Amino acid sequence: MNSKYSRQELFAPIGPIGQQRIREAKVFVLGAGALGSSGAEMLVRAGVGELTIVDRDILEWTNLHRQQLYSEQDVIDQLPKAIAAESRLRAINSDVKVRGIVADVTPENVLELFEGHHFILDGTDNIETRLLANDAALQLGIPFFMGACVGSYGLTFPIGVKEGTPCLHCLLEALPPQSLTCDTVGVISPIVVTTAARQTAELLKCITGATMEPRLESVDLWTGERAAMNVQSMKKPTCPSCSDTPVYPYLSANEVIRTAVLCGRDTVQLTWPKNRQVELMPFANSIRDIVSNLKQNPYLVSCEYNDHRLVLFRDGRMLVHGTKDITAARKIVAGLLG
Amino acid sequence: MEKMIDLNGNSYPVIPEVETIQQLLEHLGLGDRILIVEKNKEILQKDHYDAPIMDRDQIEIIHFVGGG
Structure with missing residues (x-):
């Protein structure tokens, strides 16, 4: 033994x-x-x-x-x-x-x-x-x-x-x-x-x-x-x-979050599949205490988090500004949304 | 009359306004979570959350979370 x-x-x-x-x-x-x-x-x-x-x-x-x-x-x-x-x-x-x-x-x-x-x-x-x-x-x-x-x-x-x-x-x-x-x-x-x-x-x-x-x-x-x-x-x-x-x-890619680096901009776009879009109001409420400069209107929620500006649109897209790194952007979003 | 249930292993007094499983979930702030409910050792389908809560019911609720 x-x-x-x-x-x-x-x-x-x-x-x-x-x-x-x-x-x-x-x-x-x-x-x-x-x-x-x-x-x-x-x-x-x-x-x-x-x-x-x-x-x-x-x-x-x-x-x-x-x-x-x-x-x-x-x-x-x-x-x-x-x-x-x-x-x-x-x-x-x-x-x-x-x-x-x-x-x-x-x-x-x-x-x-x-x-x-x-x-x-x-x-x-x-x-x-x-x-x-x-x-x-x-x-x-x-x-x-x-x-x-x-x-x-x-x-x-x-x-x-x-x-x-x-x-x-x-x-x-x-x-x-x-x-x-x-x-x-x-x-x-x-x-x-x-x-x-x-x-x-x-x-x-x-x-x-x-x-x-x-x-x-x-x-x-x-x-x-x-x-x-x-x-x-x-x-x-x-x-x-x-x-x-x-x-x-x-x-397969249809059920997962799609990502793209926006050409010429220091920004990654994440797109949720149609059947599980992130709602603006609950999202804004859940992040209120941990982000800064939170702004919302009927079309979008924007905020600053970990030196990145995030913008969530009503059609299920989110822009993560200040990075071209898809993995980094996914990590930031996973931290906020799970 | 106030009902006393067993909720996730602890005794829990249910206020009179809470009469169903759905109302209990909302009262606990779990209304919008992804969760699984067991009532007296039987898993409840989501369309049965209108089931009434009785005195001494054993309720177990497990909600899903993201972290790790």
């Missing part, structure tokens, strides 16, 4: 056979923010065989209170999260083949990124990417362990862990135009660790062959509220993502 894992092997539901399965597992961690950091660290310590961690971002001071893989020096060095994560994870456990990739996960590259992995851990920060990952994971037949948290509240849901169970698309039906994010309502680190722990526990159970159920769980660490539901009855036989004849809508 490798003494590094002896206490984990002593845990009867894992045992030496479970540890061998963990050793053979190739895990993909989608996002190296708060949940991704926490989950990746647990999986690397547990001794998975390979771990790929992907993120589009560079480190900022606002990350350090909850993103446990990073140090002040990483922020000073302006490191991409995927690179800093790779370095820290390798230092934690040299048994694991760790690979960090700096990339924005999109419909164009998601299948290629996921391919060859056995499990996917959700560490993304927005529902759109989760639905993209849901479709890609279902197409490839890879279990996907969803997790999300803001404030002191978190939720988890394992997808594709048992034949005939509902997927994230079954539960959500439509993508909400707007949801709570850490940039709008804040977040505390205990809920990050709790949510990541639940995702990782489900993933380890799945690796070791435990019986899995489609349980949606939530907890609020501040209020003590908690809920757990078996959502099997929400399986939709006609779900576009997991029916017998799936079309994986989020892998």
Whole structure:
């Protein structure tokens, strides 16, 4: 017995056979923010065989209170999260083949990124990417362990862990135009660790062959509220993502936010699909306290946020001024809208 | 009469004006969220949110959030 894992092997539901399965597992961690950091660290310590961690971002001071893989020096060095994560994870456990990739996960590259992995851990920060990952994971037949948290509240849901169970698309039906994010309502680190722990526990159970159920769980660490539901009855036989004849809508461009750099202007335009346009009034209300120079009329909402001027038009377009970088613009908008 | 329900594991007094699940969601400020509601261990379809709330009902609500 490798003494590094002896206490984990002593845990009867894992045992030496479970540890061998963990050793053979190739895990993909989608996002190296708060949940991704926490989950990746647990999986690397547990001794998975390979771990790929992907993120589009560079480190900022606002990350350090909850993103446990990073140090002040990483922020000073302006490191991409995927690179800093790779370095820290390798230092934690040299048994694991760790690979960090700096990339924005999109419909164009998601299948290629996921391919060859056995499990996917959700560490993304927005529902759109989760639905993209849901479709890609279902197409490839890879279990996907969803997790999300803001404030002191978190939720988890394992997808594709048992034949005939509902997927994230079954539960959500439509993508909400707007949801709570850490940039709008804040977040505390205990809920990050709790949510990541639940995702990782489900993933380890799945690796070791435990019986899995489609349980949606939530907890609020501040209020003590908690809920757990078996959502099997929400399986939709006609779900576009997991029916017998799936079309994986989020892998095609029609269902996702389209982006374009406006020629000759330092501006990126984002266009929402027709069926989920962002409403002006709710948007203005949700950002009122965190942006400056908020102005609205019946045709648009404009404001300044993180040194960028944002203009949302009634027809579902948003202009992000002050950048030509599509990834940066998407990140700003994901921070406000989820 | 004020009803007492079990809401996400905590005892919760329901004010008399709140008579249905939909009214409870609005009272909790969750009216415009994407969420799933379970009443006495049964998941409610969205068109059943007019279901009345009874004393000692067990209600669980999970809403989706973006962050992580």
